[in-house]
Amino acid sequence: MGKIVFGVDIGGTTVKLGMFDAEGALLTKWEIPTVTKNHGSHILQDIADSVNEKRAAFGYEVQDVIGVGVGTPGPVDAAGVIYGAVNLGWGELNIVKTLQPLVGVPVKAGNDANVAALGEMWKGGGRGCQDIVAVTLGTGVGGGIIINGALVAGFNGAGGEIGHMLVEENETEPCNCGLCGCLEQYASATGVVRLAKRRLAEDETASSLRSLGDTLTCRDVWDAVREGDAAAAEIAKRFGYYLGKGLAAVACVVNPEAFVIGGGVSKAGEILFDYIIPQYQKYVFKGSREAKFLLAKLGNDAGIYGAAKLVLG
Amino acid sequence: MGKIVFGVDIGGTTVKLGMFDAEGALLTKWEIPTVTKNHGSHILQDIADSVNEKRAAFGYEVQDVIGVGVGTPGPVDAAGVIYGAVNLGWGELNIVKTLQPLVGVPVKAGNDANVAALGEMWKGGGRGCQDIVAVTLGTGVGGGIIINGALVAGFNGAGGEIGHMLVEENETEPCNCGLCGCLEQYASATGVVRLAKRRLAEDETASSLRSLGDTLTCRDVWDAVREGDAAAAEIAKRFGYYLGKGLAAVACVVNPEAFVIGGGVSKAGEILFDYIIPQYQKYVFKGSREAKFLLAKLGNDAGIYGAAKLVLG
Numbered sequence: 001m002g003k004i005v006f007g008v009d010i011g012g013t014t015v016k017l018g019m020f021d022a023e024g025a026l027l028t029k030w031e032i033p034t035v036t037k038n039h040g041s042h043i044l045q046d047i048a049d050s051v052n053e054k055r056a057a058f059g060y061e062v063q064d065v066i067g068v069g070v071g072t073p074g075p076v077d078a079a080g081v082i083y084g085a086v087n088l089g090w091g092e093l094n095i096v097k098t099l100q101p102l103v104g105v106p107v108k109a110g111n112d113a114n115v116a117a118l119g120e121m122w123k124g125g126g127r128g129c130q131d132i133v134a135v136t137l138g139t140g141v142g143g144g145i146i147i148n149g150a151l152v153a154g155f156n157g158a159g160g161e162i163g164h165m166l167v168e169e170n171e172t173e174p175c176n177c178g179l180c181g182c183l184e185q186y187a188s189a190t191g192v193v194r195l196a197k198r199r200l201a202e203d204e205t206a207s208s209l210r211s212l213g214d215t216l217t218c219r220d221v222w223d224a225v226r227e228g229d230a231a232a233a234e235i236a237k238r239f240g241y242y243l244g245k246g247l248a249a250v251a252c253v254v255n256p257e258a259f260v261i262g263g264g265v266s267k268a269g270e271i272l273f274d275y276i277i278p279q280y281q282k283y284v285f286k287g288s289r290e291a292k293f294l295l296a297k298l299g300n301d302a303g304i305y306g307a308a309k310l311v312l313g
Numbered sequence: 314m315g316k317i318v319f320g321v322d323i324g325g326t327t328v329k330l331g332m333f334d335a336e337g338a339l340l341t342k343w344e345i346p347t348v349t350k351n352h353g354s355h356i357l358q359d360i361a362d363s364v365n366e367k368r369a370a371f372g373y374e375v376q377d378v379i380g381v382g383v384g385t386p387g388p389v390d391a392a393g394v395i396y397g398a399v400n401l402g403w404g405e406l407n408i409v410k411t412l413q414p415l416v417g418v419p420v421k422a423g424n425d426a427n428v429a430a431l432g433e434m435w436k437g438g439g440r441g442c443q444d445i446v447a448v449t450l451g452t453g454v455g456g457g458i459i460i461n462g463a464l465v466a467g468f469n470g471a472g473g474e475i476g477h478m479l480v481e482e483n484e485t486e487p488c489n490c491g492l493c494g495c496l497e498q499y500a501s502a503t504g505v506v507r508l509a510k511r512r513l514a515e516d517e518t519a520s521s522l523r524s525l526g527d528t529l530t531c532r533d534v535w536d537a538v539r540e541g542d543a544a545a546a547e548i549a550k551r552f553g554y555y556l557g558k559g560l561a562a563v564a565c566v567v568n569p570e571a572f573v574i575g576g577g578v579s580k581a582g583e584i585l586f587d588y589i590i591p592q593y594q595k596y597v598f599k600g601s602r603e604a605k606f607l608l609a610k611l612g613n614d615a616g617i618y619g620a621a622k623l624v625l626g
Contacts (some may be wrong), residue, residue: 075600078461083600131468145566148391152460154568157442158600165565166558166596177598245479252478253458253566255467283479285490287388287396287471 002066002105004058005311006051009112009121009275009303010034010072012087015047018056018304022066022312026122028054029304040089048102067106069307070095071115075157076137080109083157108310112303114151114160116262117144119306122300126260133256134296135162135247137265140176141184141191145254151310152254162250163188167242189218189264196221196235222268236275244279251280252287262296269295315379315418317371319364320432322425322616323347323385325400328360331617332367334624335379337436341367342617353402361415380419382620383408384428388470396470421623424615427464427473428455429575432619437611441574445447446569447574447609448475448560450578453489454497454504458567464623465567469484475563476501480555497542502531502577509534509548518610520544549588557592564593564601582608 002025009016011034018029032050035042051068054059072095074085080096095109110118117126117134126132130149138141141163145152152159164177164183171181185191193216196209208224209216209232224232247259261272273293283287298305317340320328324347331342332498340469348355368374371373385408387398393409399430408422430439431448439445443462449455458465465472475542477490484494498504506529509522520527521537522545537545560572574585586606594602611618 022603143566147460147465148463150461152567153572154600156600156603158568158598159368159566161565161568161598161600164598165562179596179598205434249478250566251471252474253456253472253563255469255471255474259469272620283492285471285474285477285492287467287469287474290469 003053003064004060005066005308006068007304007306008047008051008068008070009115009307010043010047010070010088011112012036012073013069015043016049016300016302016304017047017054018308019058020308024305024308024312026301026305027058029301030054034088036087036089038092042055042086043088043100044095044099048099049146051103062104065103065105067311068099068103069115069310070107070109071112071303071307072109073112075238076109076111076153077155077157078153080107081157082109106311110151110153110307111157111160111309113142113273114144114153115306115310116302117146117160117260117305117306118309119148119152119298119302120260120262120296121146121149123305124260124302125262125294125296126258129257131254131257131258132261133160133162133247133250133254134262136263137187137189137261138263139188139190141188142263143250148256162246165246165249166212167246183246187265189238189248192218192221192235192239192265195238199231199235199238203264205231218269222271227270240275241277244276245283247276248280248283248285248288251284251291255288255294256291258292260294260296262302266295317368317373317535318379318621319381320379320617320619320621321360321364321383322428322489322620323356323360323383324425325349328356329613329617330360330363330367331614331621332371333621336349337618337621337625339614339618340371341459342614343367347401349402351402352404353398356401357412358407358415360410364416370459375417376547378418380418380421380624381410381412381416382428382623383420383422384425384616384620385422386425387426389422389466390468391466391472393420394470395422412450414583414626419624421464423464423620423623424470424473426455427457427466428619428623429615430473430573430619431622432611432615433575433609433616434459434462435617435622436618437573438575438607438609439571442570444567444570445565445573446475446560447573448567448581449576450500450502450574451576452501452503454501456563460567461475478559478562481561483522483611490516496559499553500559500578505534505552505578508551509545512544512548512551519542529544531578532580535584539584553588553592557589558596560589561593561596561598561601564597568601569604571605571607572607573607573613575615579608
C-alpha cells in the first residue's frame with residue numbers, strides 16, 4: 001500500500017492540486033494555471049509534471065503513490081472518459097489512459113461537481129453519511145449523487161445534472177443548456193439575481209435592493225432578507241420554492257440521507273434552509289420527509305478532497 | 314458455493330416463489346396464499362415452510378442453498394428492514410433477521426418494485442445493462458433504480474418512488490399518498506382511465522370510448538389509440554407528456570442507460586413509446602438524450618428473478 005494520494009481539480013483558469021496521506025489528511029495544496037491553448041493539450045502533461053515534481057520534493061518515490069484522482073468540468077463516465085469540456089478546449093478524451101502513463105500510477109477521473117460531492121461526504125458537511133445529494137449553487141447549479149459511499153457518474157457521465165431539471169413550465173427565457181425552466185435558472189447565484197430583478201420590476205414595493213441597480217448580487221439579496229426587507233423575503237421564497245420542489249423530485253429517485261448545500265449561494269448560511277425546507281416538505285413523498293439539510297464545509301477544497309477519495313475508493 | 318437460490322415475491326393475496334440454479338435458470342416456481350391475519354405474522358413462517366419443503370422435495374440439503382431473496386410491498390432499507398406494509402398487516406419488521414433462522418441460510422430483502430427492476434436488468438428487458446430505471450405502470454407507478462448492477466434502496470427504503478414525483482402543479486384531487494399531482498395519478502392504469510374520463514367530459518368529441526361508460530379500462534384506451542380514435546390519441550398524448558416529463562427529471566438525477574417499462578399498462582406495447590419518447594426528448598438534459606426505452610419482459614416473474622439476484626449479488 002502506498003503512502004500518498006493526489007487530488008486534482010481542473011478549473012477553467014487554474015488547476016488545484018492536493019497531496020494527501022492514505023487517511024485523507026491534507027499534506028500540502030497548490031495551484032497551477034490551466035493552459036487551454038492547443039485544445040487544452042498541455043493540461044494533463046502540466047498536471048503530471050507538477051505531481052511528479054511535488055512528489056519528489058517531499059522525498060516520495062513513484063511506488064509511494066496510491067494514485068491520482070482528477071475532477072474536471074464536463075460529463076465524465078465511470079471509466080474516466082470525458083465527452084467534451086468546452087472551457088478547457090477538450091473534445092472526447094480518455095483522461096485515465098492519457099494521464100496514467102505520465103504519472104506511472106493509477107488514475108481515476110470524475111465530473112467536478114460529482115467529485116466535490118464525494119469530498120463533502122468524506123471530509124465535509126456530509127461526513128458520516130453514505131447516501132447524499134450534494135448541491136452546488138454557484139454560477140450554475142451542479143449536483144453530485146453518492147450512493148453507498150460511491151459516485152453515481154451516470155451512463156453518459158451526466159449523473160447529478162440536477163440543475164437542468166424542469167421546475168418552471170412557464171419560463172420563456174432559455175437556460176444555457178437550451179431548455180427553458182431549469183432549476184439552474186432560479187437557484188444559482190445568477191438565478192437569484194434574475195428572480196430579484198423580476199420581482200422588483202413587478203411593482204413599486206420599497207426595497208433596499210432597488211438602489212443597487214445592475215450591481216445587485218445574490219449576496220445583496222440574502223443580506224436584505226436578514227435585514228427584514230419584504231421584497232427580498234419574497235425573492236427568497238421563490239428561490240426556496242424552486243429548489244425545495246426540485247430536491248423533492250430528486251428525493252423520489254434516490255431517497256438520500258442528506259442534502260449537502262454548497263457553492264457561492266450557500267455562503268448565506270442556514271437562513272437558506274428557512275426557505276428551502278418548508279417547500280421541500282410540502283412537495284416530497286413521505287418516505288423522504290426526514291432527509292437532513294446540511295451546509296457544505298470544504299469550500300474550494302471539496303474538489304481535491306473528492307478527487308483523492310475517488311482513488312482511495 | 315451452494316447450488317440453488319430461492320426468490321420470493323410477497324403480494325397482498327399470494328406469495329410467488331421460485332427456485333433457481335446459481336446462474337439464474339428457473340428450476341421451478343409456485344405460489345402460496347398470503348395470510349394477512351394477526352398482522353401478517355404467519356407470512357414469513359409460511360414462506361420458510363414452503364421453501365424448506367420444496368428444497369427437500371428436490372433432494373437438496375440446507376447447505377446447498379445460497380440464500381433466500383424476498384421482495385415485498387413497502388419501503389425496505391438496505392439492511393432488510395421494512396418500515397410498514399399496510400396490505401400485509403406489517404409494521405416495522407426486520408425481514409432478514411426474522412426469516413434467516415427459519416430457513417438457516419442468508420436472507421436478503423428489498424422493496425417489490427425495486428426487486429422487480431433488478432430481475433428485469435438481470436434476465437429481462439434490461440439484460441446487458443448495468444444502469445437502468447425500471448418503471449412499473451400498474452395500479453400505481455413504481456420505480457426501481459439500478460446503478461452499476463445494484464439496487465438503490467434509499468436511506469429510508471424509499472429509493473425509486475418515482476410515482477410520487479410532482480408532475481402537475483394544478484391538480485386538485487389527492488393521490489393515495491396525500492400529495493396532489495403525482496406521476497402515479499396520470500401514468501398508472503387508473504391514471505390513464507382518469508385522464509380518459511377527464512378528456513371525454515371536456516366536450517362532445519365522438520369517441521369509441523364513450524359507449525364504455527364506467528367499464529372503461531386502460532386497455533380500452535390503447536386499443537382505441539391503435540384504431541385511430543382521435544380522443545384516445547389525445548389521452549395518450551397527455552399520458553406521454555406526464556411520463557416523458559417525469560422520466561426526464563429522473564434522468565437528470567441518475568442518467569441511466571435505459572428505462573425499462575413494465576406493469577399492466579406496458580401490455581399496450583411499443584405504441585407507448587410513440588407517446589413517451591417525444592416528450593422525454595423535449596424535456597431532458599442533452600446528456601441523457603440517448604437513453605433507451607425498452608419493454609419489460611418477465612411480467613409477473615420479475616419479482617422472483619430479482620429476489621434471487623438480490624442474493625446472488
